[in-house]
Amino acid sequence: MYEPAPGEWLIEILGEELDVKGVVQLAPSYFVMLESRIYLSPSLFTGLEDTQAVRQRADQTVQTLNGLATTTWANAEPVRASGLSRCQCGGGRHRFLQGNVSAHFRMRGNLTVVTTGCETPESIKPLSQRAADIAQINPSVAKVLRMMGRRPLDMATLYNVVEAIQGACDSPIHKLGWASKTQLARFKHSASSEALFGDDARHGFQSSKPPKKPMSQKEAVDLVRHIVGQWLTNLSEDSGLDL
DSSP states (O other), rough: OOOOOOEEEEEEEEEHHHHHHHHHOOOGGGEETTTTTTEOOOOGTTTTTOOOHHHHHHHHHHHHHHHHHHOOOOOOOOEEEEEEEEEEETOOOEEEOOOEEEEEEEOOOOOOOOOOTSOOOSSOOOOHHHHHHHHHHOOHHHHHHHHOSSSSSOOOHHHHHHHHHHHSSSSSSHHHHHHHHOOOOOOOOHHHHHHGGGSSSSSSSOOOOOOOSOHHHHHHHHHHHHHHHHHHHHHHHOOOOOO
């Protein structure tokens, strides 16, 4: 059980029990348990005195974890970071009532019960914690995970994710083996088609015809999730972080 120190900020994570446990498994060091409730770790807000800055940091963190969850699991249920309080001398807390920080996560599969402060369970690869840490120092990773955390995850966003990853890589994605040239061409053609995806398409108007074999939204999400996962795996192996 975590014992907060005077001056530390606390923002609680709320949602279905399974989903909250899933988020904790993704990046255990980002959470603490207090009175049977899960909070973002106060260490994330070290040095911050302004409530707006604290909320902004919390928002960025949950958006990053949101994208990481989308990459790790195929489906989504909402989890949100809610409320803001600061610990005071004598054990009390001053609560700030202005707004909540929220995000959405999807969790599926066999998730084990965990408590914060424990090592990451074997059911979740260490990649998730490393990727979360890399996002704190790599703007490209943070941007991609924020985009992957958006709801709805439309074709325009998926297209931008692939563009951002390609821009951060020295070699074409197909040469890296993360997707074939044919897959990428089919994805980009489909994502750009207003005829197929309307307002959610990459382009508001396209003179060319849709592809003969369009890529569905589900196929596109699965493809981009795979590309993001391969990219994060590659970065985590090259990061040199001792986690």
